[in-house]
Amino acid sequence: MRSVGQAELTYILLAARWTVLLSLAGLLGGGMFGAVLTLASIARSRLLRRAVTVFAQMVQGTPLLILLLLAYFGLSALGLDLGALLSSLLALTLYGGAFLTTIWRAAIDAVAPGQWEGAAALGLKRGQQLRLVILPQALRIALPPTSGFIVQMIKNTSLASIVGFIELTRAGQIVSNATFQPLPAFAAVAAIYFVLCLPFTLLSEWLEERRTMPTNP
Amino acid sequence: MTSGYIFDFWPVAQRWPALLDGVWTSLLLTAVGVVGGSALGIVGALFRRSKMLALRWVMRAYVELFRNTPLLVQLFLIYLGLPSLGIRLSPMLAACLALVLNNAAYTTEIIRAGIAATPPGQVEAALSLALRRWHILAFIVIRPALARVYPALVSQNVLLMLSTGITSAIGVQELTAAASDINSETFRSFEVFLASGLIYLLLNYIQRALLWGASRRLFPNQRYWT
Numbered sequence: 001m002r003s004v005g006q007a008e009l010t011y012i013l014l015a016a017r018w019t020v021l022l023s024l025a026g027l028l029g030g031g032m033f034g035a036v037l038t039l040a041s042i043a044r045s046r047l048l049r050r051a052v053t054v055f056a057q058m059v060q061g062t063p064l065l066i067l068l069l070l071a072y073f074g075l076s077a078l079g080l081d082l083g084a085l086l087s088s089l090l091a092l093t094l095y096g097g098a099f100l101t102t103i104w105r106a107a108i109d110a111v112a113p114g115q116w117e118g119a120a121a122l123g124l125k126r127g128q129q130l131r132l133v134i135l136p137q138a139l140r141i142a143l144p145p146t147s148g149f150i151v152q153m154i155k156n157t158s159l160a161s162i163v164g165f166i167e168l169t170r171a172g173q174i175v176s177n178a179t180f181q182p183l184p185a186f187a188a189v190a191a192i193y194f195v196l197c198l199p200f201t202l203l204s205e206w207l208e209e210r211r212t213m214p215t216n217p
Numbered sequence: 218m219t220s221g222y223i224f225d226f227w228p229v230a231q232r233w234p235a236l237l238d239g240v241w242t243s244l245l246l247t248a249v250g251v252v253g254g255s256a257l258g259i260v261g262a263l264f265r266r267s268k269m270l271a272l273r274w275v276m277r278a279y280v281e282l283f284r285n286t287p288l289l290v291q292l293f294l295i296y297l298g299l300p301s302l303g304i305r306l307s308p309m310l311a312a313c314l315a316l317v318l319n320n321a322a323y324t325t326e327i328i329r330a331g332i333a334a335t336p337p338g339q340v341e342a343a344l345s346l347a348l349r350r351w352h353i354l355a356f357i358v359i360r361p362a363l364a365r366v367y368p369a370l371v372s373q374n375v376l377l378m379l380s381t382g383i384t385s386a387i388g389v390q391e392l393t394a395a396a397s398d399i400n401s402e403t404f405r406s407f408e409v410f411l412a413s414g415l416i417y418l419l420l421n422y423i424q425r426a427l428l429w430g431a432s433r434r435l436f437p438n439q440r441y442w443t
Contacts, residue, residue, distance in 0.1 A: 058418060061375075061379070061417065061418040061421035061422070062379070062414045062417055062418055062421075063379040063380065063382045063383075063393070063414075063417055064379075065383060065385075065393055066382065066393065066396075066410055066413055066414040066417060067414070069393075069396070069400075069406075069410045070406075070407065070410040070411065070414065073400055073406035073407075073410065074406045074407035074410050074411065075407070076406065077404065077405070077406035077407050078222050078407055079221075079222060151284070151285065155285075155286065155287040155288075156287070158287035158289045158290060159287075159289065159383070161289070162289075162386060169287065169289055169290055169293075172290070172293070173293070176293075176297060181301070182293065182294075182297035182298045182301070183294070183297075183298035183299075183301045183302070186290055186293045186297065186298050187294065187298070189290050190282075190286045190290050190291075190294060193285065193286045193287060193290060194281075194285045194286055197284075197285035197286070198281065198285050201281065201284060201285055
């Protein structure tokens with residue numbers, strides 16, 4: 001009988017490339033979508049601002065797994081067959097956009113309102129106020145939770161295995177089924193996730209400590 | 218693409234008893250995760266601030282192991298992996314254990330931050346009033362710490378509720394599993410997952426309302442909104 005040896009571990013390790021790819025694509029899609037939502041959330045139109053809040057709340061109040069099943073089975077039933085990879089990316093983009101816009105909006109709100117007023121008093125247009133004055137300060141506030149969210153994104157790509165996409169977790173299941181040795185198979189999978197995620201957890205903590213350290217007296 | 222598709226919620230609505238059964242199981246999983254995770258989280262936070270270096274490091278390792286690996290993999294390790302060590306759990310028990318351990322890791326970190334923010338003068342004042350050690354710990358350190366970080370605890374426990382659906386992967390018959398069964402019986406995929414998504418959304422609002430309601434009883438002096 002096969003056991004978890006070098007070939008199996010190599011297979012698991014190679015499957016981690018798909019986890020990395022899913023994470024990067026999910027972060028890119030979610031990041032762009034989140035940026036658009038954040039801009040909409042500080043628009044002058046009250047309706048637009050309200051719509052972003054409601055959308056973000058609804059996505060955050062729905063499990064990612066349900067979003068994924070909707071994208072995979074639901075859209076397919078409607079005649080739009082995206083396949084496992086694209087439907088995973090769609091779900092991760094919606095999920096990422098909703099969480100990132102909440103983080104980024106909170107960071108913009110945390111910048112003192114006097115900064116907007118000061119920038120306006122210097123004659124900057126609204127776009128310039130945002131780009132030159134507000135965003136550089138908001139970035140500092142937004143970085144630690146954004147780094148923390150990267151960890152959530154990496155871990156949540158594991159749900160793609162449920163719709164049959166072969167990434168790290170699915171590869172672990174395949175090895176587990178082939179060898180009847182689930183413990184070493186999933187321990188290896190967990191170890192790889194740990195190595196992928198820990199740097200961002202530590203980065204998030206380090207950034208947060210730096211941020212709360214007093215800089216100017 | 219979508220032209221010609223006729224939405225039909227009836228086959229899903231007809232199967233409401235299965236969905237309701239699923240909801241009860243989801244709620245049970247959530248309750249176990251919230252209560253177990255909070256209790257372990259308080260103990261964990263105290264261990265993280267223990268005088269013993271070994272205890273602090275063990276706790277730190279536990280927290281980082283559970284926070285940096287997916288719940289799905291933790292479920293597989295507990296349900297499929299533990300039997301080879303002679304520990305065989307039912308899907309339900311394995312799910313409860315995974316949710317408690319997972320939630321406790323996050324809760325530990327949240328409460329640790331709350332305890333770290335205790336003004337030293339509070340404990341000194343309590344000592345000078347000759348309060349007992351246990352009283353200081355419970356009423357001067359832990360309770361105000363919980364009050365301080367309560368909003369973060371609410372968010373974490375709602376995320377826990379939303380993640381209970383992942384236990385369907387090891388065969389727990391909760392809401393997501395019930396929805397998947399209905400999907401394969403009726404092929405009304407969009408309708409059934411939309412309906413279950415809305416149920417989760419509703420549960421999310423109910424849980425928030427309950428937890429914020431509880432905060433008024435637990436921490437009547439804390440003001441969360443100004």
